[in-house]
């Protein structure tokens with residue numbers, strides 16, 4: 001699907017004139033301004049269709065949990081989640097769900113077989129549904145125009161065409177996937193060009209803001225639900241139908257409606273803001289390491305300012321996950337396409353800083369280990385991109401292991417939730433036939449943190465799993481089994497340095513000065 005980039009995001013339909021914004025000096029939005037920004041629900045309380053059957057295309061990290069919660073909260077609505085991947089659907093129908101997410105098992109069990117169904121019968125589910133969520137993957141393109149930046153909208157387009165070909169009754173089609181601004185327009189063109197006579201499509205944008213590891217609580221208590229629609233009577237009616245579904249458990253005041261392009265862009269913007277905070281704190285962590293300041297203290301001090309707030313200020317080895325990098329690169333591409341190179345460069349820097357952080361942490365490890373890793377054993381604690389998920393997409397641990405391999409280190413990996421097969425897949429270079437045997441000479445997967453650390457020169461904490469805290473693991477036992485001097489590199493600020501030093505460890509923590517800069521008087 002190609003984006004019609006020439007048309008600016010503002011859209012070309014009637015919008016309220018902005019006038020002077022009535023925003024008070026402290027930045028808070030006045031009630032009048034709030035009414036203008038989010039069309040209050042009373043305003044779209046017009047006759048609208050009651051949804052009886054929902055289809056969700058894509059049973060992944062978003063489609064699965066989101067529509068399972070929708071089914072749980074709307075027992076009278078039939079929800080069918082479909083996917084082309086038969087193995088994934090089989091897992092959704094078993095006791096071993098395909099994704100690990102706290103609380104998800106209970107949610108699925110409550111509705112599965114009652115009004116929640118997982119199926120590979122994509123066509124049937126599309127034909128029967130009144131409302132269809134498109135929740136398919138939108139990865140970064142690897143080849144062709146925009147490679148490395150633009151989102152690959154091939155899956156969205158395929159799903160859209162399938163809906164267009166199959167639909168014999170009116171459908172509300174909801175963009176749940178994260179997409180570039182104005183994708184809804186491309187979807188509309190495809191749907192209308194292929195619609196059977198008399199079949200009407202309304203398109204909504206309803207981006208998802210859940211974070212992995214907390215998906216269920218995020219879905220049950222969202223900060224907001226965003227619905228973008230065309231500012232026409234039909235568009236508003238479609239938005240009202242979707243809003244009714246969420247209103248089964250989300251207060252109406254938190255269901256925000258706006259124009260469809262604002263909604264699409266808000267999703268990219270929210271992820272960009274969040275990632276920007278992490279890159280900002282990580283940039284400061286480098287200054288802390290060089291000066292003797294402590295990044296946790298700096299973020300605490302800054303976070304107490306109510307204008308800044310405390311969340312997303314935890315320094316780390318770098319952010320991972322399937323979306324931050326992808327969505328920022330997408331924003332960079334959009335900015336370039338709109339001939340806004342300075343804007344593109346601004347956001348690009350957030351990703352560059354993240355890469356720098358991973359490299360910088362690796363360099364610190366190498367220099368602490370006497371400038372060589374050859375033949376040394378490094379124990380990696382955590383392979384998931386964050387705690388409470390088995391997802392490894394863009395996990396910083398993958399990058400670190402690749403750097404360690406290049407330095408000829410021996411690596412032993414332990415993660416409580418990531419499947420062994422996933423780790424091998426992440427570490428193999430695609431297309432290199434004998435990569436796995438070579439890889440397995442250098443890398444092993446351990447059954448526990450203790451096993452990973454046995455005879456290791458260093459432990460590197462890559463994921464902030466609770467079980468890696470020094471109150472949970474027996475670090476004396478770990479120390480006894482390691483080569484000396486025994487190093488521990490905390491890339492997640494989860495350890496109590498003083499306690500570990502007392503055991504005998506040499507501790508290096510991200511955002512805190514290394515041994516040479518430490519002044520015991522101030523510790």
Ligand SMILES: NC(=O)C1=CN([C@@H]2O[C@H](COP(=O)(O)OP(=O)(O)OC[C@H]3O[C@@H](n4cnc5c(N)ncnc54)[C@H](O)[C@@H]3O)[C@@H](O)[C@H]2O)C=CC1
Nearest residue numbers: 058059060061062083084085136137138155159177178208
């Ligand atoms: N993972 C996350 O936490 C979040 C992801 N998002 C966005 O949601 C979208 C989906 O992300 P994930 O669920 O993580 O992806 P995923 O890769 O886990 O799931 C997508 C699923 O769609 C299926 N699929 C693709 N085309 C299909 C078709 N034509 N018919 C049936 N099934 C099809 C794939 O087989 C796959 O199982 C992406 O745009 C992502 O950016 C948004 C918020 C959070």
Ligand SMILES: O=C(O)[C@H]1O[C@H](OP(=O)(O)OP(=O)(O)OC[C@H]2O[C@@H](n3ccc(=O)[nH]c3=O)[C@H](O)[C@@H]2O)[C@H](O)[C@@H](O)[C@@H]1O
Nearest residue numbers: 208209210211212278312313314316319320321323385386
């Ligand atoms: O669009 C998406 O996919 C989602 O992306 C993120 O969710 P997610 O990637 O699942 O997890 P986050 O909690 O945001 O963490 C992302 C990465 O940043 C890291 N992080 C997070 C917070 C922090 O203070 N420091 C930090 O390094 C995490 O360890 C992780 O590697 C957003 O938080 C969600 O709102 C959004 O819906």
